[in-house]
Amino acid sequence: MTFDSTIAATRFGTGLSPVIEPPWDVDGMLVLLSGPDRAAERLPITGMAGTVPSMRDMQQATRARREAAGTPRQEVTTEALRGLNREANAVRGHNIRSTIARGVIAQDGLRERLTLFWADHFTVLAKNSAQRHMLTPFVSDAIRPHVTGRFGDMLKAVVMHPMMILYLDQSRSLGPNSPQGLQAGRGLNENLARELLELHLLGPQGGYGQADVTQMAELLTGLAYDADAGVIYRPRWAEPGAEVVMGRRYAAEAEIGTIHAALDDLALQPATARHIALKLAVHFVAETPDAALVDHIAGAYVASGGDLLAVAAALLEHPASWSHTRAKVRRPDLFVIAALRALGTRADALMALNTGGFGRLIDRPLAAMGQPIERPIGPDGWSEAAATWITPQNLAARITWALQRPGDVVDRLPDPRAFVVTAIGPDAPADLVFAAAAAEKQADGIALVLTSPAFQRI
Amino acid sequence: MDRRRFILGSAALGCSAAASPFLTPVALASGPWDNRLVVIVLRGAMDGLDAVRPLGDPDYAGLRPTLNDGKGLAVDDYWALNPALSPLLPLWQAGEMGAVHAVSTPYRDGRSHFDGQDVLEAGSLRLDGDAGGWLNRMVATVPGMTAETAYAIGQDRMAIMTGPAPHLRWSPEVTLEMSPQMRRLLETTLHGDPLFRDAALQAVAIADGMAVDDDGMATGNAASATALAEFTAARLREETRIASFSINGWDTHAGQAGNLSRAIGQLAQTILTLRDGLGPVWDRTAVLCMTEFGRTARENGTRGTDHGTGGALIYAGGALRGGQVAGRWPGLSEAALYDRRDLMPTGDVRAVAGWIMRGLFGLDADVIAQSVFPGLDLGTDPGLIL
Structure with missing residues (x-):
């Protein structure tokens, strides 16, 4: 195995950062992963049972409004429902900001990536507006606590969760x-x-x-x-x-x-072990991964009875995982998270964004890049194919974001000559180092780094 | 477009701007057809009974005590258009706009927007992700199509166009404003990676085309439908033959009079913008406005309507025979309603689209009933093509 800190931070994490050290070895990554969930402690996301307004609140308000139609109570019930919808939207916005911010500031980037991976594996969609603010709580309840536990326990938590039952x-x-x-x-x-x-x-x-x-x-x-x-x-x-x-x-x-x-x-079926091993390898390493890597992960899954910590260790210990070919392209959410992380964005700056700022920085750009937040097309989740994400429009949206948005969250843009190394690591390609320095303004230099294949591929 | 022209390197830095492929609009490849098809997906379920009102139906007034405001624009002794369609009345009178009533997709009973739109866009009850949307399958039946032939426009996902056949998608909200220096540098950083290089090259070509075509294009939410239509018209004037985008805002559970006027006003503006932008090409164009399902026949307690079944398809374009409400009207008596609540569908929107595609593009009826809409009974030709 040829461990590489840059690959560890990008392929198996949420990116390089000027303020967070990249992993030094696989053991260190696994120690973090098996330790306490620091990012969730710092940026908590409440589960469904504790989320207000509850789905019951929403349904009761909807019913009250329907029953009050044409009566003197029509106005007050309509206003009550509007108020609840506003609250639910605020909860949803807070949770999405928290999810993004976790990726931006996490020491343990692997945990963030595994959470996103498993949340995508068990994709749920909202069927109506009363459910939209419960999607992130579903991840808090059923996915995140189990990414280092047993797959069977995650599975049961998912199947017994209201959001999957409804979806x-x-x-x-x-x-x-x-x-x-x-x-x-x-x-x-x-x-x-x-x-x-x-x-x-x-x-x-x-x-x-x-x-x-x-x-x-x-x-x-x-x-x-x-x-x-x-x-x-x-x-x-x-x-x-x-x-x-x-x-x-x-x-x-x-x-x-x-x-x-x-x-x-x-x-515990062997087919399940193989299916999950293949999905992990496809998500983290390559669209058509090395068969030996898939076998190795599946073997660890079977031997451990679906222990996902052992499965993650198997992924990290196989030499094919450290290939210097960067076969994967960062999905739009991971692109934005990695860019914000490379810029040294602080969690509080993200959490303080108002609706307009969040729309400009995250919500609308992700839609333009082809990944509208929480709205994949179906239960199979987001695509793993690079060609899905690098279409003319989606790439134009990445370029535009890279040109216009970095200034939103940091007081001062970094010097592009230094930023090449911060964002891409010591092996940044020479033509990119040259281009970043040749840009006529700082924002262009930053954009050249963020739009480069060296940054977008992991 | 010859991608091999994109031979770059640091040498490109020394080239003049005019020689740079990023700065030069690229000619788009040509498609095999001359006629144009635009499919507008009206997301949220348009109330067909309010858009195109059956004033002559004896049960209509009783079902719609407030929504039937007496302001409908009579187009014959039975039908009246929603007053918000007044900008399109001249088109109707010129025979360039019409409607097919009491139609639906095969989706029944679930009355969910998401499932309903899935069926509408898949063109099938079998929601097999691999089969793609029906416009994509239509493109796939014709050899020699290029990506420019079919365009999904806007930021909605437009499952109707997705699938294995080549197509492009673009949202006019996405712009690509860069200094010439930035463009040249981007060429050097992307040139070694074909995936990124080709996507960027095409993006620049499209963005440049927009800048030329739509100088001073309106921005902002109110103008976004206009922007979509302007962009669509610009593409259709060139090599594009099939375009699809959506207009939202049709889910009028409460206060329908105002909310539906806004949505219809947007639709009217869109159609007029298309006509103006297409110029002489309008005569070879068909615009189909389709929605996932209709709404309840009976007005509800909040002066709105709830999710229903049968509805209306609005069409426009110089290639179509307008000035009529086509379809078989089932009536609105309680016994005639679907489930005693919704307009009974007597026709399939897919058959309407199928006959129009047959007329526009010369597709075989068999191809339509087997490949585009597998298992569809096309029925008799509604005769909408001129």
């Missing part, structure tokens, strides 16, 4: 032969079952068939979310009888323990 329509799914199903004349919604097997667990080539999807969907019946009662299990909705998924038979009892058992088993 993939689990509350609507009922066993066609259950008491409730017979009464309502309705049946299964396979959405969650299908995405679990295809996207979250076994992968598209994972060797499952439609029968497994249907059986999994039947097994999940009963699991639901209700804004008043929270995540619940409704035995009357559960399909009677035992289910067989991937050759394993699960108890006929209508109880949530059956779902836990199936998820624990599926998490």
